[in-house]
Amino acid sequence: MNAVIIPAGGIGSRVGEKIPKQFLEIAGKPLITYTLSLFENLKEIDLIVIPVLATWEERLKKLLERFRKPYLIVPGGETRQASVANGFFALPGDTEIVLVHDACRPFASPEVIRLVISKIRKKGAALAALPARDTIKEVVEQRVLKTLPRERIYLAHTPQGARYSLFQKALATAQEKNLLATDEASLLEAAGIPVYVVPSTPLNFKITTKEDFELAKCLLTARRP
Ligand SMILES: Nc1ccn([C@@H]2O[C@H](COP(=O)(O)OP(=O)(O)OP(=O)(O)O)[C@@H](O)[C@H]2O)c(=O)n1
Numbered sequence: 001m002n003a004v005i006i007p008a009g010g011i012g013s014r015v016g017e018k019i020p021k022q023f024l025e026i027a028g029k030p031l032i033t034y035t036l037s038l039f040e041n042l043k044e045i046d047l048i049v050i051p052v053l054a055t056w057e058e059r060l061k062k063l064l065e066r067f068r069k070p071y072l073i074v075p076g077g078e079t080r081q082a083s084v085a086n087g088f089f090a091l092p093g094d095t096e097i098v099l100v101h102d103a104c105r106p107f108a109s110p111e112v113i114r115l116v117i118s119k120i121r122k123k124g125a126a127l128a129a130l131p132a133r134d135t136i137k138e139v140v141e142q143r144v145l146k147t148l149p150r151e152r153i154y155l156a157h158t159p160q161g162a163r164y165s166l167f168q169k170a171l172a173t174a175q176e177k178n179l180l181a182t183d184e185a186s187l188l189e190a191a192g193i194p195v196y197v198v199p200s201t202p203l204n205f206k207i208t209t210k211e212d213f214e215l216a217k218c219l220l221t222a223r224r225p
């Protein structure tokens, strides 16, 4: 049994709209619907778990009516990490692989998701990450300190995940050491678990700012028949 946790408990302050970005509509559908559809259509995923703010639970339930895959809605936490932990603790005991994918990354390709799952099967823990394509500068107070070897730089995307027992260990270590991280890979690393990268694509960008949202709108509107 493989599960994906889709954290959707944020408020989207950097997009700056009145409602959380994952519920903003594009081409007549809330953004989260596009992300949920990715996993609804993936046979490798058996269960979808969605942490969400209590005020958005009813709306989400309504959206999920047309999905066939089993799902669980759990309370969002104060941080993304807390939301993911709430999702993890709701998983059934026979879960083998745990994936996490941001609700606001609607353009992940099925190929990348499958590659992450298969890397987790082989190695235990993995994430999708975009290899740096530009020349990378380390800068302090607008002054360049040095140029970093781009071959070693990857931008963390989702999905990320691990085998259930490794994920559990990463969360337990985070609690013991009082760690707060922006992604699961950081917590797995902190627990001493080797994490492997699968190449992601620029299209799998996270909708973080208003500009990202406008770009997503163009892409999703153009996709319509
Ligand atoms: N307490 C939180 C914070 C974030 N998220 C989710 O984690 C994903 C990635 O987080 P981010 O882009 O940082 O979303 P927000 O926290 O909503 O954005 P912002 O930081 O701009 O407020 C999003 O799908 C978001 O809904 C969550 O489930 N619970």
Ligand SMILES: C[C@](O)(CO)[C@H](O)COP(=O)(O)O
Pocket (backbone or CB within 6 Å): 080, 102, 156, 157, 158, 182, 183, 184, 206, 208
């Ligand atoms: C996991 C993640 O998508 C990595 O890019 C994460 O959500 C990033 O959070 P950020 O605070 O927007 O960097």
